[in-house]
Amino acid sequence: MIQVAINGYGTIGKRVADAVREQPDMEVRGVAKTRPNFEAETAVDKGFPLYAAVEERADQFADAGLEIAGPVEDLVDAADVVVDATPSGIGAENKSMYEAYDTPALYQGGEDADLVDTSFNARSNFEDATGADHVRVVSCNTTGLSRVIAPLREAYGVEKVRATLVRRGGDPGQTSRGPINDILPNPVTIPSHHGPDVETIFDDLDIDTLGMKVPATLMHMHSLNVTLEEEVDASEVRDLFAEESRLFLIPERMDIDGSGKLKEYALDAGRPRGDVWENCIWEESISTVGDDLYLFQGIHQESDVVPENVDAIRAVLGEADAEESIETTNETMGIGL
Ligand SMILES: NC(=O)C1=CN([C@@H]2O[C@H](COP(=O)(O)OP(=O)(O)OC[C@H]3O[C@@H](n4cnc5c(N)ncnc54)[C@H](O)[C@@H]3O)[C@@H](O)[C@H]2O)C=CC1
Ligand SMILES: O=C(OP(=O)(O)O)[C@H](O)COP(=O)(O)O
Known part of the structure; x- marks a missing residue:
């Protein structure tokens, strides 16, 4: 042992x-x-x-x-x-x-x-x-980005990643954190530390990240644009992600419209502390325009x-x-x- x-x-x-x-x-x-x-x-x-x-x-x-x-x-x-x-x-x-x-x-x-x-x-x-x-x-956000980038690189090749990270201000127990009523560019300089951090996992990756902080405690939210090395249909990307054990594709039928319902679902499913260990990708958000892929994903900072x-x-x-x-x-x- x-x-x-x-x-x-x-x-x-x-x-x-x-x-x-x-x-x-x-x-x-x-x-x-x-x-x-x-x-x-x-x-x-x-x-x-x-x-x-x-x-x-x-x-x-x-x-x-x-x-x-x-x-x-x-x-x-x-x-x-x-x-x-x-x-x-x-x-x-x-x-x-x-x-x-x-x-x-x-x-x-x-x-x-x-x-x-x-x-x-x-x-x-x-x-x-x-x-x-x-x-x-690596951090919760870097983990969340890496889990998506790895299969995309293997299947199609990745030319460039652009990600905007809307980050929770603090964890639920962090009573000293904020903002309480604001939306902060954080860090205001670009790129945020997340891009270089993802490059510690993939040293030849081209990635730019922008960070914000908002008055929320439940989860982070990523808005992701990945330029692939080939044109791919969105349905193929959905199938690729469906094979990944730590990516959860939120189906439209579940009517989960944000972090609040995601956490509620995790609690209903009997998850300890309501933890969501998987990246939560809104299936409907997975879209392609030419060789550009877009999606939204929720990242539970306390558990992924x-x-x-x-x-x-x-x-x-x-x-x-x-x-x-x-x-x-x-x-x-x-x-x-
Ligand atoms: N909370 C989050 O969202 C995430 C945190 N991380 C990283 O994980 C690390 C820990 O973060 P959290 O668990 O959130 O912090 P935390 O503040 O919730 O827990 C840290 C614990 O370490 C204790 N501690 C302080 N000084 C110590 C020392 N000298 N020796 C032993 N224990 C000591 C504190 O009393 C506290 O119990 C940090 O590097 C953070 O960046 C990574 C991913 C997500
Ligand atoms: O590593 C984290 O976020 P980050 O990737 O935005 O730095 C964790 O959510 C902890 O962030 P914090 O430094 O705001 O507590």
């Missing part, structure tokens, strides 16, 4: 812990938190050994009635691999600790690409992570990177190839709306 440590038990970390627990070849060795809160209490209730990420604050857990298994260093030492799901920039600070214990580490999209040996998307470049010590699972982290664990340790790993992860998590 692969022993997995999770350092940083917030939005991403707690979801990765639950997904790892579902895997037949993995065990959650423990999770590390900086301070006691509702998430720490839930971790204990779920039976995850809880480690103190900051030694000086370890007493706070005892004061809150939470038993600590030890300092985070013990967890990193005991694990085969660590998933660092700390806030942007903290992963870079933790790198030397992972090196000291010779434990391979996965980082999240908030870290810089040059921190790691390779950036990772399971559908696009799984093999690049084999045997690597430091791997970055979770199966990617699970696959990255197997990739780093050389425990499976892309197809086997993706299939196991999909089956155990129930991916495929």
Whole structure:
């Protein structure tokens, strides 16, 4: 069994812990938190050994009635691999600790690409992570773009990608985020960081991205234009995407008109936390004009990177190839709306 440590038990970390627990070849060795809160209490209730990420604050857990298994260093030492799901920039600070214990580490999209040996998307470049010590699972938006671009490149070739990303201002629990009543060009400079980030997955891709932030918490929305290397009928693209396990084509009959109903559907379908692990592409939006393809897709920022982290664990340790790993992860998590 692969022993997995999770350092940083917030939005991403707690979801990765639950997904790892579902895997037949993995065990959650423990999770590390900086301070006691509702998430720490839930971790204990779920039976995850809880480690103190900051030694000086370890007493706070005892004061809150939470038993600590030890300092985070013990967890990193005991694990085969660590998933660092700390806030942007903290992963870079933790790198030397992972090196000291010779434990391979996965980082999240908030870290810089040059921190790691390779950036990772399971559908696009799984093999690049084999045997690597430091791997970055790219951000939710980059994951969402990569999952669409990979099959298009393979089937038709891609000349140029142009994407406008309408991004949620913050996650539902991020009470300090905004905007509350505004629409922000964000970043106002072009391209946004997403284009260069996608190029860490496909180094020869021509892509420009523009970003905005809006007063929403549920999901991001992408407006995508891909110039293909040949003229393709929209129905062919729909068939191509229908074969992809992490692309959900929203059929017209479902009457899902936006992120609100998508999340409602996920809750009705019994998804944990209402998570939507797949890209959600409005089937009717898939259109072609000459060699230009257009579509809209919803991306659930809190969860689409979770199966990617699970696959990255197997990739780093050389425990499976892309197809086997993706299939196991999909089956155990129930991916495929
Ligand atoms: N929330 C999102 O929409 C997405 C986030 N990401 C990336 O995932 C990473 C984590 O983001 P979130 O889970 O949203 O953040 P979060 O703030 O929800 O969770 C981070 C957790 O790490 C803890 N933490 C802080 N300092 C720590 C330290 N030194 N050691 C251990 N734990 C520490 C925090 O207390 C918190 O529990 C970031 O790189 C972010 O860019 C990637 C995709 C989507
Ligand atoms: O990586 C994300 O978005 P991004 O790809 O727009 O940077 C996550 O949704 C986190 O974004 P945040 O940095 O606004 O919390």
